Amino acid sequence: xxxxxxxxxxxxxxxxxxxxxxxxxxxxxxxxxxxxxxxxxxxxxxxxxxxxxxxxxxxxxxxxxxxxxxxxxxxxxxxxxxxxxxxxxxxxxxxxxxxxxxxxxxxxxxxxxxxxxxxxxxxxx
Numbered sequence: 538x539x540x541x542x543x544x545x546x547x548x549x550x551x552x553x554x555x556x557x558x559x560x561x562x563x564x565x566x567x568x569x570x571x572x573x574x575x576x577x578x579x580x581x582x583x584x585x586x587x588x589x590x591x592x593x594x595x596x597x598x599x600x601x602x603x604x605x606x607x608x609x610x611x612x613x614x615x616x617x618x619x620x621x622x623x624x625x626x627x628x629x630x631x632x633x634x635x636x637x638x639x640x641x642x643x644x645x646x647x648x649x650x651x652x653x654x655x656x657x658x659x660x661x662x
Contacts, residue, residue: 618641
């Protein structure tokens with residue numbers, strides 16, 4: 538029976554809903570469990586690898602190809618240094634305003650120069 542929240546219940550809502558007959562599915566006949574599939578490894582066996590080959594493969598598998606997102610970090614640094622120049626109290630802002638502006642400019646130039654280097658590499662390649 539559904540109940541209402543924060544409202545007065547109508548007299549029809551207090552009557553129970555008619556029950557419906559539910560039909561249950563017949564029990565499934567027991568079957569034998571399927572055997573798990575057998576996967577063959579494509580990597581060479583440990584016996585055939587030399588120590589140097591194993592170390593080289595371990596290093597290759599260990600690297601995930603993650604690169605630090607410098608462009609996004611430099612954008613956030615630019616925004617944070619710029620916002621800090623507005624948010625800091627005037628006494629503090631007078632002392633560090635040029636430092637904040639310099640840091641903001643450096644992080645902006647770093648982000649733009651990285652983009653240019655990437656564009657030049659893409660065009661020459």
